[in-house]
Amino acid sequence: MNPSALLPIFVLFSAALKAGCYTTQPHDIVPGMLRGKDPYSEKKCDGTRSTACTDCSAIKICISSDETKDADNPRQACPASAPHCAMSQTGAVCQKTPDSSIEECSAASSDFTCTGPGFYPDSSSCQQYHDCSDASAEPVTYYCPDGTRFSSKFIACEQYTGSCPKVCNQTNSETIFTAFPGDSQYYTYCQFDTTLTPPKLVNAYVFACGEEATFDAKLGKCVFKCPKVGLFANTANPKRYFSCISLSGKLTYLEMACGAKMTFDAKAKKCVAIIPPKEGNDN
Secondary structure (H helix, E strand, O other), rough: HHHHHHHHHHHHHHHHHHHHOOHHHHHHHHOOEEOOOOOOOOOOOOOOOOEEEOOEEEEEEOOOHHHHHHHHHOOOEEEOOOOEEEOOOEEEEEOOOOOOOOOHHHOOOOOOOOOOOOEEEEOOOOEEEEEOOOOOOOOOOEEEEOEEEEEEOOOOEEEEOOOOOOOOOOOOOOOOOEEOOOOOEEEEEEEEEEOOOEEEEEEEEEEEOOOOOOEEEEOEEEEEEOOOOOEEEOOOOEEEEEEEEOOOOOEEEEEEEOOOOOEHHHHHHHEEEOOOOOOOOOO
């Protein structure tokens, strides 16, 4: 090939790099795998059992084993105190934990609690992370392949050969929140049952500091780093924002809150009214 023919290609490639149109990621970054809920195969009343699971959280009474009359067998949801249906050789029973022998049920279960919008690392496994649309929303869970762990920098899985760090090591009466190990963008509240000896971990709630903020273990709170003077959204809480000012030549900030039924608009740099979705509109 004529060397002069390569010149236009090189010029275009250089321009793309300068414009930020061409980006690369490290080779050890891979996307997470969506953890979905497979279709559940309803268990049959085959004459050997008195009950059967109709899905992961419902049960039916096997009055008839005739498949043509199966629709007449009574069905009901498992109670809130024992919300998971589990199968055995003699039948089905509602219990507190998912049935690990049924892949569809164990794969669909998640005890992670969303505390705000965004992506969150899992408190029990560094190979899992969760996408939350809002606080208390149902999380969408992703898995990282073996040899990788969640990276908040790439919102993907990065190569990792060590073991997952333990989030809640022990009770600590001196602090309410603890830093999330290996990632200062997050912090945790570890809930222990102190009536037991030794105290038993009940749950671990993961919170996010948001963009440009990190958790300060000494202060026990997130600290925002002002990029410049102005107003900036708190990406961990849409109702709050930061007002960055110059004080004695040093950038500092005040954390502000929007009024009721309002949220901060990062583009408009002000609080705006929350527009409720129209009924019947799923978009």
